[in-house]
Amino acid sequence: MAIDFIILNLLVLVALGISFFKSKEKTSKVVKIAFNSLVNTVPYIMITIVIIGIMQGFIPNNLIAEYLGEKSGISGVLLASLIGAILYIPAFVSFPLVASLIEKGASVMIGAAFITSLTMIGFTSMPLEIKEFGIKFTVLRNISSFIAAIVIAVIIGVLL
Amino acid sequence: MNGNKMMNENDKSKIIKSYVGVLIFAALFIGVVILFPERKDTILSESTKYFIEMLLIIPSVMLFIGLFGAWISKEQTTKYLGKESGTKGALIAIIIGSLPTGPLYMSFPIASSLLKKGASMLNIIVFLGACACLKIPQGLVELKFMGIRFMMLRWSFSIILIILMGYILEKLLEEYSNDN
Numbered sequence: 001m002a003i004d005f006i007i008l009n010l011l012v013l014v015a016l017g018i019s020f021f022k023s024k025e026k027t028s029k030v031v032k033i034a035f036n037s038l039v040n041t042v043p044y045i046m047i048t049i050v051i052i053g054i055m056q057g058f059i060p061n062n063l064i065a066e067y068l069g070e071k072s073g074i075s076g077v078l079l080a081s082l083i084g085a086i087l088y089i090p091a092f093v094s095f096p097l098v099a100s101l102i103e104k105g106a107s108v109m110i111g112a113a114f115i116t117s118l119t120m121i122g123f124t125s126m127p128l129e130i131k132e133f134g135i136k137f138t139v140l141r142n143i144s145s146f147i148a149a150i151v152i153a154v155i156i157g158v159l160l
Numbered sequence: 161m162n163g164n165k166m167m168n169e170n171d172k173s174k175i176i177k178s179y180v181g182v183l184i185f186a187a188l189f190i191g192v193v194i195l196f197p198e199r200k201d202t203i204l205s206e207s208t209k210y211f212i213e214m215l216l217i218i219p220s221v222m223l224f225i226g227l228f229g230a231w232i233s234k235e236q237t238t239k240y241l242g243k244e245s246g247t248k249g250a251l252i253a254i255i256i257g258s259l260p261t262g263p264l265y266m267s268f269p270i271a272s273s274l275l276k277k278g279a280s281m282l283n284i285i286v287f288l289g290a291c292a293c294l295k296i297p298q299g300l301v302e303l304k305f306m307g308i309r310f311m312m313l314r315w316s317f318s319i320i321l322i323i324l325m326g327y328i329l330e331k332l333l334e335e336y337s338n339d340n
Contacts, residue, residue: 034226043178053207091298099305125265132272
């Protein structure tokens with residue numbers, strides 16, 4: 001998270017500086033667009049955070065590691081994809097979590113399924129996705145991501 | 161002019177609705193905290209953590225959208241990410257997607273502004289896929305914990321499947337909009 005934040009803020013700051021030097025008029029437009037999109041997006045992000053907070057309160061990460069660590073086979077892959085789809089865990093935390101999962105005995109296949117569905121499917125951010133793209137898009141993207149997670153997991157499981 | 165004004169009114173009522181949504185979720189949050197006092201500490205500390213994360217990253221993401229909106233023309237977006245952009249377009253979508261822009265939910269407003277400017281549905285799906293699972297900073301963590309072989313395999317097959325997904329979803333969504 002810290003690296004993310006530093007790189008992004010530096011990039012944007014430099015770009016904003018260049019923008020300001022090149023045209024003050026356009027830069028005020030930049031700020032205006034930014035502000036409008038902030039007002040539009042903030043409520044959905046706050047809803048997302050509330051959902052994530054409640055979820056994390058009830059399903060702590062170490063519980064998941066315990067639970068998935070004992071699973072195996074294709075049913076384990078399905079289960080890992082399902083849990084990954086519902087939960088929100090930042091990618092930075094998910095890799096060490098998956099590493100500990102594999103250490104506890106889960107297969108690499110399950111680890112891959114978990115990471116892919118965790119990152120690609122956003123149950124918690126669905127309000128925002130629906131707002132920006134509509135229900136049809138959201139449902140299709142999330143279902144196909146679920147299938148993709150299983151396919152990627154099986155391929156990695158077979159090849160590794 | 162008139163149409164513009166109407167759209168603004170529409171936008172306003174949408175924004176008001178979304179803030180009512182926030183209030184409902186805030187009530188839910190308070191309700192859960194009161195009903196499950198033993199979970200209170202975890203819920204509060206986790207929410208605060210994500211709230212701070214959001215505060216740190218959201219101004220930049222919004223300015224990013226602003227910079228894009230003010231400096232990049234519709235023609236440019238269409239040229240590089242539109243229907244005719246082909247493999248190059250998908251590659252650009254993957255590269256922008258892998259930039260550090262925070263969690264996936266921050267990518268939806270970015271993707272939506274790309275779409276409005278003329279990017280193809282295929283490239284939007286590819287962009288979102290890359291945003292989700294092909295982030296460069298996270299790659300360093302993945303390398304450390306999962307090893308190079310796992311990472312190479314996961315990244316290559318993710319790219320293939322994301323593009324495949326883009327093709328299929330673009331077709332499905334087009335059929336849908338033609339029906340209407």
